[in-house]
Amino acid sequence: MKIPLLRSATLAGLIAAFAAAGTAGAVIGLPSDGSQVNNDPAAGIDPNQNAGVSDIVGGSLAAGGPRVPWATFEQASGSSQQIFVRAFKNGQWVTQGVSLNIDRNVEAEGPSIDFAGSGRTVPWDAWYEPSAPLGGEKQIFASRFIAAANTWQPEGQDRESGIPSLNINTDKEAENPSVAGGAAVAGADPVPWVAWEEEDGNVNGSGNHDQIFVSKGVKQAAPKQPCTGFKPSSAASVSAFCWQQVGLDRLAKDGGSSATGDPTLNIDPSRNGVEPDIAFTGANDTVAWTLWYEKDPSNIGLRNNEQVFAARIVANPAADGGFSWRAVGNGTAGQNNILDTSGNGFGPCAASTTAEDACSLNKVATNDAEDPRVAAGTLTPGAATVPWVVFAEDVGGHKAIMLSRLVGGDHFELFNGGKPISPTGQDASQPDITFFGNTPYVSWTADVHGKRRGFVSHLAYGRFVSDTPGGIRLLPRGKRAEPIDFRVPLSSNCTADPFTADGSSCAPAQVNAPFFTFTQSGTPQKLFAQAAIGGPNCVLFAKCRLVVKIRHAIAHIIARLRQGHPVGILVKRVVGHHLKRVGKVPLGAHHKGRLNLRWNLRVNGRKLPRGRFQVTLRALDRHKHVLGLSKPVKVRVRR
Numbered sequence: 015m016k017i018p019l020l021r022s023a024t025l026a027g028l029i030a031a032f033a034a035a036g037t038a039g040a041v042i043g044l045p046s047d048g049s050q051v052n053n054d055p056a057a058g059i060d061p062n063q064n065a066g067v068s069d070i071v072g073g074s075l076a077a078g079g080p081r082v083p084w085a086t087f088e089q090a091s092g093s094s095q096q097i098f099v100r101a102f103k104n105g106q107w108v109t110q111g112v113s114l115n116i117d118r119n120v121e122a123e124g125p126s127i128d129f130a131g132s133g134r135t136v137p138w139d140a141w142y143e144p145s146a147p148l149g150g151e152k153q154i155f156a157s158r159f160i161a162a163a164n165t166w167q168p169e170g171q172d173r174e175s176g177i178p179s180l181n182i183n184t185d186k187e188a189e190n191p192s193v194a195g196g197a198a199v200a201g202a203d204p205v206p207w208v209a210w211e212e213e214d215g216n217v218n219g220s221g222n223h224d225q226i227f228v229s230k231g232v233k234q235a236a237p238k239q240p241c242t243g244f245k246p247s248s249a250a251s252v253s254a255f256c257w258q259q260v261g262l263d264r265l266a267k268d269g270g271s272s273a274t275g276d277p278t279l280n281i282d283p284s285r286n287g288v289e290p291d292i293a294f295t296g297a298n299d300t301v302a303w304t305l306w307y308e309k310d311p312s313n314i315g316l317r318n319n320e321q322v323f324a325a326r327i328v329a330n331p332a333a334d335g336g337f338s339w340r341a342v343g344n345g346t347a348g349q350n351n352i353l354d355t356s357g358n359g360f361g362p363c364a365a366s367t368t369a370e371d372a373c374s375l376n377k378v379a380t381n382d383a384e385d386p387r388v389a390a391g392t393l394t395p396g397a398a399t400v401p402w403v404v405f406a407e408d409v410g411g412h413k414a415i416m417l418s419r420l421v422g423g424d425h426f427e428l429f430n431g432g433k434p435i436s437p438t439g440q441d442a443s444q445p446d447i448t449f450f451g452n453t454p455y456v457s458w459t460a461d462v463h464g465k466r467r468g469f470v471s472h473l474a475y476g477r478f479v480s481d482t483p484g485g486i487r488l489l490p491r492g493k494r495a496e497p498i499d500f501r502v503p504l505s506s507n508c509t510a511d512p513f514t515a516d517g518s519s520c521a522p523a524q525v526n527a528p529f530f531t532f533t534q535s536g537t538p539q540k541l542f543a544q545a546a547i548g549g550p551n552c553v554l555f556a557k558c559r560l561v562v563k564i565r566h567a568i569a570h571i572i573a574r575l576r577q578g579h580p581v582g583i584l585v586k587r588v589v590g591h592h593l594k595r596v597g598k599v600p601l602g603a604h605h606k607g608r609l610n611l612r613w614n615l616r617v618n619g620r621k622l623p624r625g626r627f628q629v630t631l632r633a634l635d636r637h638k639h640v641l642g643l644s645k646p647v648k649v650r651v652r653r
Contacts, residue, residue, distance in 0.1 A: 040548025040640055041470075041481060041489075044083065044529060045106050048489030050540040051531065052089055052098075057109040059098055063090040065541035067500050068531040069126050072507040075161045077133025080523030081507040084110070085531050086125040086139050087541050095121040097141045099159070099166075102525070102543070110137070111166045114157050116177065120144050123189070130195030130204040130231075131158070134513045138206040138231075139166065140180075140191035147175035152187045154180040154210045156231070158255075169231065169255040171247040178252045181212060182227050182259060182276050183267055188212035189224075196294030196302055198327065198337070200512075206231040207260075209290035209304045214276055215265045217284035220313040224286040225265065225278035226306045229257040230335055245334050246276075260302075260327070260335035262354045264361070271359030277334050279304060279353055281323050281341060281363045281373060284313035295390040295399040295420075299512050302327045303401045304339070305386040314358065317367055320382040321374040322405045324426065325353060344418075345372030347425040375418050375426050376407060383407035383416070384443075385501070390510040391449035393473075395518040395557060399510045402429075404445035404456050409434060412441040415458045435471060435478045436460065442469075444501040449510050450528040451517040451552040455481075457502040457530055468497045468532050470504070472549045475646075481546035486532060489544065497532040498539060504530045508553050518557070522577035522606075526553040526642060551642025554579065554633045560644040562629050564651065569613040571601070571631065573644055578605045579633040585617050588626040588648060596627070603636075615651060624653045 043049075051068075053061040066088030072081035083102040088095050096113040115122045122143035130138050137159040145153045155178065157166040170178030181188045190211050195204040207230045213222040232244070233255055241248050241256035261277030269275065271283075280287040290306040309320045323341060330338040341351040341363045351362040351373055358364060363373035371379035375386070386405040392398065400420040406413040414434030421427045429435075436442035436458055445458040455472045467485030471478045486495045486502070506528040508520035529545040552558040556574035563570045575581065580603040586593040597617040615622045631644035 040546065041487070042545050042547055043489035044102055044525065044543040044545055048542070051085055051100060051107050051543050052087060052541040054100070054109045057098070058091060058096065058113060059089050059109065060091065061540070062538055064539040065089055065533050066095065066498070066539065067124060068533060068541055069503045070529065070531045070543070071127050071129065071505045072509060072529070073129040073134065073137060075135050077135055078513070078521060080521045082524060083505070083529050083543060084127055084137055085543060086127040087531070088123060088125065094119050095123065097122045097125045097139065099127065099137065099139060105524070110159060111164055114139055114141065114166050115143060116145065116155055116168060117143060124191060126191050126193045128193050128195045128206070130206045132203045134195060134204055134511060138193050138195065140193040140208050142189050142191060142210070145177050145179065147177050148173060148179060148184045151185060152189055153177070153184060154188045154191050154208065156180060156191070156193060156206060156208055158206070167253050169253050170251065170257045171241050171244070171249040172252050173247055173249065176252055180208060180210070180229055180257050182246045183212070183214060186213040186222065190289055192291045194292040194294060194302070196299065198300050198302065200298035200300055205233065207292055207302055209292040211288050211290060214267060214278060215270070215283050216268045217270045218313045220284050222268070223284065224288050225276070225280050225283060226287040226290050226304065227276070227278065228260045228292065228304055230260055231255045232258050258335045260333070260337050262330070262333045262338045262352070264353065264355050271355050273355045279306070279325055279339055280308060281360070281370060282308055282312050282314060282316045283360060285310045289385060291386060291388045293388045293390050293401060294511070295401050297398045299390060299399060299510070299516070303388055305388045305403055307384045307386055307405070309384070314360070314364065316364060316370050317380070319380055320384045321370070321376055321379065322383045322386045322403070323374055324388070324401065324403065328352065341373045342420070342424060342426065343373040343375055344426050347422060349424065375403060375405065377416055377428055377432060378407070381408045385445060387446045387501070389447040389449055389454070391452070391454055392510065392516060393452050395452055399516050402447055402454055404447045406443040406445060406458070412439065413443045414440070415442045415445045415456065417456065430478065436469070446501045446504045448504040448506050448528055449517055450506040450549070451508045451520065453550055455504055455506070455528040455546065457504050459497055459499070459502060465494070466496050466499065466535065468495060468502045470502065470530060470546050472528070472546065474549055479549070481548060486544070488534065488542065495532060495542070496535045498535050500533070502530050502532045504528055518552070520553045522553055526551060526577070547641050549643065550645060551633065554642045555631065555644040558645040560629070560631045560647050562647050562649050564615070564649060567615055567653070569615055569649070571609065571611040571613055573609045573631055575604055575606050575609055575633070579603065579641065580636065580638070581609070582632050582634060583613070584630045584632055585622070586628045588628055593628055596622070621653070622651045624651055626650050
């Protein structure tokens with residue numbers, strides 16, 4: 015996000031549809047003509063071949079600079095599949111480096127992107143692909159972007175023939191990495207932490223199952239030195255970083271419980287833990303959280319349905335990487351459930367189905383729940399962030415999107431009164447979540463009348479409001495999109511981290527809003543990006559604050575505009591518990607800084623009658639398209 019949100023002519027004409035209130039349905043295309051993201055033949059990105067799974071994050075290569083969208087995605091290239099990264103700069107997508115593949119002749123999958131490094135200025139990308147030198151199994155890889163050379167540098171120990179796999183065991187298949195930049199020590203430079211699933215164990219002879227593992231990157235004093243004392247490998251780094259596995263050893267390779275084995279996070283290592291996500295929250299954002307779900311039959315007498323779990327790091331010098339993992343669920347208030355080998359061999363949460371249920375985030379422990387995603391955030395500016403988790407759970411015969419967040423530091427509670435945030439009766443799945451300042455945004459996909467649709471919604475005035483009524487549309491014509499069967503990844507230019515004061519101090523950018531990518535099904539599959547701009551915007555309006563003072567039939571409208579734009583107000587009459595639209599009042603173009611505007615209490619040339627009214631300040635582009643809103647205020651007219 016980086017220019018006055020649609021101030022320049024190159025970004026005109028982007029609006030798909032606006033609700034009358036200006037709080038829902040406001041979406042723009044990135045770029046302005048709504049063209050596909052995966053289009054750079056010179057870099058090997060052929061728009062006539064399929065795009066696949068994508069991820070997106072807001073970031074800047076300059077410390078404290080305005081953040082722009084960075085998208086990573088799968089791109090078909092003949093019989094192979096490559097991982098690419100493009101950033102949205104000056105109104106267009108620009109390819110960053112070349113293909114990230116370790117082997118350009120294989121199918122690379124599942125990219126994930128975030129920023130780490132000094133000032134959070136270094137992009138990191140993690141993905142998986144098979145590696146012939148390592149026996150042909152799928153391996154987890156991660157690379158950092160070197161901006162000066164416009165290249166991606168693979169990082170990690172040389173596990174064989176110069177291949178820097180993150181796998182705990184390179185002879186086991188690994189998939190679905192998630193990368194997050196974070197620091198467990200306040201003020202330290204963030205480093206990449208990667209969570210993934212990898213086959214391991216053989217509990218009670220049940221065979222290998224996907225286990226959740228986490229490793230953190232550790233920068234060495236000099237490049238290509240041995241990673242002495244590191245696990246899973248002490249071999250030399252291929253560049254500047256070593257990977258250190260994190261957690262207590264709990265599971266023997268090809269075996270059962272073992273305090274000298276591998277540091278799985280699974281509550282039940284006898285079944286599959288899949289699709290992890292990772293984030294940093296808490297005071298100074300120093301607490302790593304990993305989310306995942308477990309599925310398939312248990313071989314130690316625990317649940318067989320799908321359950322969502324969360325675990326946070328706890329300082330522990332005896333654990334790999336200096337941290338053990340503590341499971342936290344709906345029923346863990348006052349508990350300290352360390353993932354270790356106590357009890358029946360796999361820790362307190364695995365002691366019984368009752369204990370397992372307490373450690374899960376499911377609304378109903380025996381219902382299937384899956385696809386968790388986590389974001390750091392707070393609804394209160396200045397308060398410490400907590401993990402906010404979205405997932406899909408079976409409700410009344412279909413899947414619904416649930417939202418939960420950490421309460422009291424030791425347990426999760428469902429948000430929205432425990433009700434789904436997806437519409438009643440909609441079969442919804444594959445959610446994602448981000449924060450734009452102190453406002454959560456959630457995406458999901460759903461089957462609607464036999465068609466796949468994508469949705470984005472945000473919290474406004476105590477309820478979730480749709481930014482994409484009826485589903486995401488292709489711009490500029492407005493035909494409803496049919497995304498591939500994968501989540502719609504979300505991020506923003508104002509996510510919660512130490513460099514934005516947890517979302518309360520973000521540099522204005524080109525796109526001051528949450529943004530998302532999606533891949534349109536069909537032949538070929540095409541990748542698109544959009545931004546949702548109809549909600550509260552505390553980047554454009556400092557703290558979203560608005561003051562309206564009425565004296566002698568003149569209203570003084572006071573706010574702080576952080577980027578030059580035309581502004582205006584939307585006026586609604588308060589009628590009982592309802593709002594009735596009155597109209598809009600333009601207030602002219604203004605430079606950034608303090609606003610103190612006079613309004614004669616007229617709307618469309620007519621004086622407001624006596625009564626109560628709600629006033630919302632809006633930032634506009636030069637075509638009068640709404641870019642963002644202040645918080646509304648209520649005033650009383652006493653004529």
